[in-house]
Amino acid sequence: MIEVRSVSVLVLILAVSAACCLGFGFVLQQAAAQKAPLSDFLSFRLLLDLMRVPSWLGGIGLMVAGMVLGAIALGQGEISLVEPLLATNLLFALALSRYRTRQVLGHQGWAGLALLAGGVTAFIVAGQPRGGTAVTDPFRHWLIIGVMVGVALVLTTYAKRSRLSWGPVLLACAAGLLYGVQDALTRVSGERFSEGGLTEVFTGWQPYGVVALGVTGLLLVQSAFETAPLRMSLPALTATQPLAGILCGVGFLGDRLRTDTGALAWEAAGLAAIVTGIMLLGLHPAMPRGTAEQERARDLQPH
Numbered sequence: 001m002i003e004v005r006s007v008s009v010l011v012l013i014l015a016v017s018a019a020c021c022l023g024f025g026f027v028l029q030q031a032a033a034q035k036a037p038l039s040d041f042l043s044f045r046l047l048l049d050l051m052r053v054p055s056w057l058g059g060i061g062l063m064v065a066g067m068v069l070g071a072i073a074l075g076q077g078e079i080s081l082v083e084p085l086l087a088t089n090l091l092f093a094l095a096l097s098r099y100r101t102r103q104v105l106g107h108q109g110w111a112g113l114a115l116l117a118g119g120v121t122a123f124i125v126a127g128q129p130r131g132g133t134a135v136t137d138p139f140r141h142w143l144i145i146g147v148m149v150g151v152a153l154v155l156t157t158y159a160k161r162s163r164l165s166w167g168p169v170l171l172a173c174a175a176g177l178l179y180g181v182q183d184a185l186t187r188v189s190g191e192r193f194s195e196g197g198l199t200e201v202f203t204g205w206q207p208y209g210v211v212a213l214g215v216t217g218l219l220l221v222q223s224a225f226e227t228a229p230l231r232m233s234l235p236a237l238t239a240t241q242p243l244a245g246i247l248c249g250v251g252f253l254g255d256r257l258r259t260d261t262g263a264l265a266w267e268a269a270g271l272a273a274i275v276t277g278i279m280l281l282g283l284h285p286a287m288p289r290g291t292a293e294q295e296r297a298r299d300l301q302p303h
Contacts (some may be wrong), residue, residue, distance in 0.1 A: 011077035014069050015085035021066030023092030026225075026234055028059030028098075034226035042160065042171075042223045050222060067214075070183065079183060079249035080257060082130035083242035084120045086183075089218035090238045091116065103286035104205040112280030117271030126266030132254035134191075134260050144251045145181055148244055150179040156220065161203055168228030172236035175220040179237075180244020184253060214259065235282025239275045 033046075040046035050056045066089070073082045098105070105113070113255060135141070152174035159170040185206045192200045201207055215261040224233040249255035257267060281287075 014073035017091040018066040018069035021062045023089035025059040025062030030225040074187040078129040078255045080255040083245035098286040115273045115277030120271045123270030127257040130199040132256040134254040151254040166180040168224040168233045171224040178217040178239025179241045184248035220280035231287035
């Protein structure tokens with residue numbers, strides 16, 4: 001029992017530290033991406049242009065640190081436990097944005113904070129995520145991953161047609177799906193490393209999938225950051241990623257959650273509270289406005 005508690009505390013510290021790095025990193029990335037030319041939308045030129053911006057590189061450095069800490073957390077605990085904790089990155093993003101904008105939290109901020117923190121706690125306490133036997137049937141793996149990637153592709157296709165309206169939200173949702181799958185493959189890669197070292201890792205397809213999903217997700221996120229305020233894109237990303245990760249964890253990684261009626265009700269309520277809290281925090285006035293929103297606001301002003 002003592003060993004289990006120590007591991008849980010370690011996972012908690014790692015996951016929350018990862019969330020902190022991710023939240024701060026997203027704010028810095030969006031501040032730089034919103035100044036990029038719209039002609040770079042969904043083009044790898046966008047990443048090349050942003051590499052020349054020191055603040056964006058700092059945000060990427062924080063994001064990489066967060067991903068490394070998250071990977072270590074995934075190696076120590078179940079993805080169904082780590083993903084809800086990673087969703088708290090929005091709290092840290094709001095904290096940095098609030099510091100930069102000098103906005104007070106107000107009723108909306110405190111309500112969002114309470115819902116997000118309470119939802120994470122309710123889901124973890126009620127579900128009691130624990131490891132189990134991973135599904136060995138490759139069809140189950142490819143079915144779930146294929147559905148996730150397929151939905152992300154559809155969302156990206158529609159985002160191209162409405163890039164200054166719902167496009168950023170769709171792109172953020174697509175990136176969240178890819179990042180959720182990436183987290184699942186990161187855990188699989190960690191398990192392969194434990195079993196056979198680097199040789200076992202690089203003879204499998206999973207680490208290459210992690211890189212491909214990471215680069216693609218990064219392009220989608222930066223395109224969303226470029227064309228919309230953080231309050232529009234980050235909540236969608238933060239809400240979608242844990243849901244996708246939990247689905248992968250339960251679907252083929254062998255994660256187990258309590259399934260009695262009371263536990264399922266609290267788990268559903270917890271997830272609903274997490275999503276609601278994310279939306280309230282994401283729409284908070286402290287979240288910075290993007291270039292596109294500022295231009296629309298100027299266009300609406302009488303000349």
